[in-house]
Amino acid sequence: MRIDVLSLFPNMFSGPLHDSIVGKALERDQLELQVTDFRQYSTNKHGNVDDYPFGGGAGMLLQAQPLFDAFAATQKTASEAGIPSGRVILMDPAGVPFTQKVAEDFSHEDHLTFICGHYEGYDERIRTLVTDEVSMGDYVLTGGELPAMVMIDAITRLLPGVLGNDESAPGDSFSTGLLEYPQYTRPADFRGMKVPDVLISGNHQKIDEWREAQSLKRTLERRPDLLKKLQLTPKQRHLLRDIQIELDESED
CATH class of the missing domain: 1.10.1270.20 (tRNA(m1g37)methyltransferase, domain 2)
Incomplete structure (x- = not known):
């Protein structure tokens, strides 16, 4: 499986996802993980990726352009490697709750892309890229990175051969x-x-x-x-x- 992550804080992923079960899956090439800083795709000379919402309101919104361009670049790289586009998951408190069943569903895909937000929210047009909007629960976090890491961990351990005992995952709570x-x-x-x-x-x-x-x-x-x-x-x-x-x- 290939997993792409679009984030403003790619360094957050280097620790938790390179140890334990996920780290071993990466070492064994059972999982390919690419984290992209979508700020690098901003066309603004200051590298800004957010702006004020039309109509007023509190907070800043992520702009569509940096995410669209970062997404296109990662999809192109995957396509050149013969990997299908797969599902695109938006981290959003308003999304469907993440459950073991959702993890099992995602684990059957060849390619997943996680979009991690920050600030007040997203420009609505970003959702046109998305196939699934998912939430970790009825609370709000600073950004989508921590939920994405939790989901990646839950999904990875369900991939064939990742756990030492193939009977371990089916016997887990909620399975x-x-x-x-x-x-x-x-x-x-x-x-x-x-x-x-x-x-x-x-x-x-x-x-x-x-x-x-x-x-x-x-x-x-x-x-x-x-x-x-x-x-x-x-x-x-x-x-x-x-x-x-x-x-x-x-x-x-």
Whole structure:
């Protein structure tokens, strides 16, 4: 996968995205990352990329010209390498919320371009370049760089071969729609806190059943809203009823 990022602060990406899983993906050529400072494409002699909004109002808006020209340059480079244009993602608090499902959707693309804004907002014409407007949540950050880095991390770990164990990503919280079950490692008894017997029983069917029940329980306790979005199997609905009864009894 190739990822292009258009940003006024390209140096922000050099640390977080060159360590850990993303850094290894870059080293192995599983991911190509190009960060472009779109200020370099400003035709203003002072290198300005923002201006006052027509009609008045607070703050400054990013101008269309620098971003249009930077975008054209990155797309040309990708095209010459035989890489399709792909999807163009605008970091915007008004966009659709970024979720694991969105990350999985993006991970199937060959090429993604992230546009990171600053100042009060964008000249509306910039949106004509965009295929997806995405938000990290109902809050406002200084710029789009941090959300872009979070999204790139979430997407990269879903690429084939990036994680050491191909079963790791599908088992993550939210990948199944449920929160992940509790996990333990050695020792089996740490300061009197013991690993559940089922996990050291060697009975894989029982282990799978325990994990499913624990995922349902943890989701019910911490994120019950997620359960409303799922089509539970009859078995899961039965488990959930038992879990709810157990929780109700423990509160009495």
